[in-house]
Amino acid sequence: MAEALRIGIAGLGTVGASVARVLSAKAAELTRQCGRPITVSAVSARDRNRDRGVDLGAAQWFDDPVALAKSADIDVFVELIGGDDGPALACVKAALEAGHHVVTANKALLAKHGVALAEIAERKGVLLNYEAAVAGGIPIIKTMREAMAGNTVSRVLGILNGTCNYILTRMEAEGLSFDACLKDAQRLGYAEADPTFDIEGQDTAHKLAILTSLAFGCKISADSIYLEGISNISQADIRAAGELGYRIKLLGVAVQTETGIEQRVHPTMVPTSSVIAQVHGVTNAVAVETDILGELLLSGPGAGGNATASAVVGDIADIAKSRPGFQHGPVFGRPAKELKPYKKAQMRSHAGGYFIRLTVHDRVGVFAGVAKRMADNDISLESIVQHGSSAEGDGSKTVILVTHETTEAAVRKAVEGVTKDGHLMDKPQVIRIERAD
Numbered sequence: 001m002a003e004a005l006r007i008g009i010a011g012l013g014t015v016g017a018s019v020a021r022v023l024s025a026k027a028a029e030l031t032r033q034c035g036r037p038i039t040v041s042a043v044s045a046r047d048r049n050r051d052r053g054v055d056l057g058a059a060q061w062f063d064d065p066v067a068l069a070k071s072a073d074i075d076v077f078v079e080l081i082g083g084d085d086g087p088a089l090a091c092v093k094a095a096l097e098a099g100h101h102v103v104t105a106n107k108a109l110l111a112k113h114g115v116a117l118a119e120i121a122e123r124k125g126v127l128l129n130y131e132a133a134v135a136g137g138i139p140i141i142k143t144m145r146e147a148m149a150g151n152t153v154s155r156v157l158g159i160l161n162g163t164c165n166y167i168l169t170r171m172e173a174e175g176l177s178f179d180a181c182l183k184d185a186q187r188l189g190y191a192e193a194d195p196t197f198d199i200e201g202q203d204t205a206h207k208l209a210i211l212t213s214l215a216f217g218c219k220i221s222a223d224s225i226y227l228e229g230i231s232n233i234s235q236a237d238i239r240a241a242g243e244l245g246y247r248i249k250l251l252g253v254a255v256q257t258e259t260g261i262e263q264r265v266h267p268t269m270v271p272t273s274s275v276i277a278q279v280h281g282v283t284n285a286v287a288v289e290t291d292i293l294g295e296l297l298l299s300g301p302g303a304g305g306n307a308t309a310s311a312v313v314g315d316i317a318d319i320a321k322s323r324p325g326f327q328h329g330p331v332f333g334r335p336a337k338e339l340k341p342y343k344k345a346q347m348r349s350h351a352g353g354y355f356i357r358l359t360v361h362d363r364v365g366v367f368a369g370v371a372k373r374m375a376d377n378d379i380s381l382e383s384i385v386q387h388g389s390s391a392e393g394d395g396s397k398t399v400i401l402v403t404h405e406t407t408e409a410a411v412r413k414a415v416e417g418v419t420k421d422g423h424l425m426d427k428p429q430v431i432r433i434e435r436a437d
């Protein structure tokens, strides 16, 4: 039997402790599958005395994760601390420079430093595996990096944040407010005490940035992503979407256009009949469109200790199975030095359908005024519906418009015009519609 693969794990929280438990519980099966044992030979966390639900007595303890990363007694360094700088960056860099393979679940780190870290890994001839960083347990990285070789991707989109999908699913199914669903998500452990990062879309953006690089062979550019979260989605939007045959999802979308690559994260209307609209609760999904394969959709658990550990252990097993001296494929599908600069398509040029919900004064001429602003901006309407006077008796009416394909610039200008005309009693709501089968 070949020598054991020695693992050092930094971070023994939700994911790290699950990884240690899976490696211990499935040791015999993994040995059979990989042709060699995998042993946890060193660990690091902040609190040495905390019970991690697994016996780590045989592993060497490190207070300093960077010292663990540099240790000559490990073959693979597994980073499960989190954060885009600080100890996570320091120890991943140190491990790669020391010639160790690295496995990480850290999307924030990769979104910010992924290309630089890939350059080190490729220079050192070691692997940097990160399956768990995007959509948790869904094997989307391997699928895009390995199984789709030769395909040219035109669009990648996904439901990449379980917290947001859970909130939107319950709002629709039970008619509850955003705030009530968020509170429940926090109570059930699906949302952090400070949920901003999830609900305002940054977490989705980090994952999308990684997928964009894999899809289009460009450098990661998380800062270029157009970002809108779900905190201003109301029951009025959810109900109107349902009446029109749509469901609202927080999507991350990257599309190759004639002027560059569009990367956007925003609440999106997808046809209720589409496959992605059937992805409910905390489940994640990623759809990829290519010239050879057509459209692929993978869906499954996007977070949680076990699902994420499944992806991390898969990455470790790949390393255990690889042969010494074997030339590994590049981290982001193309050599890091050959990744193209990211060419951003301006959001104002985005073309698509739009849902616009306006709360207007209930008076003569408003409906015609709204329609005129749309026509003046060459926006052709699929439907325009005026709902009767509001039950609150506040003199308001709701106008709901669905446009045919138009541009973001035209919609912004038309809505600005309606606002300037003094017709609005509340902030206008604009939600993009995404084509989906």
Ligand SMILES: NC(=O)c1ccc[n+]([C@@H]2O[C@H](COP(=O)([O-])OP(=O)(O)OC[C@H]3O[C@@H](n4cnc5c(N)ncnc54)[C@H](OP(=O)(O)O)[C@@H]3O)[C@@H](O)[C@H]2O)c1
Residues within 6 Å of the ligand: 010, 011, 012, 013, 014, 015, 016, 044, 045, 046, 047, 048, 050, 063, 064, 065, 079, 080, 081, 082, 083, 087, 105, 106, 107, 108, 132, 133, 136, 302, 303, 304, 305, 308
């Ligand atoms: N949770 C998920 O469902 C999930 C899903 C996909 C990806 N991820 C990613 O996986 C990573 C870990 O997430 P998590 O949820 O497991 O986080 P977590 O539960 O907060 O665990 C973080 C761990 O890092 C340790 N740590 C913090 N600072 C440290 C330092 N300076 N030196 C050594 N150890 C340190 C903590 O030690 P103590 O335990 O002693 O405090 C803890 O064990 C993150 O990058 C996250 O984005 C998580």
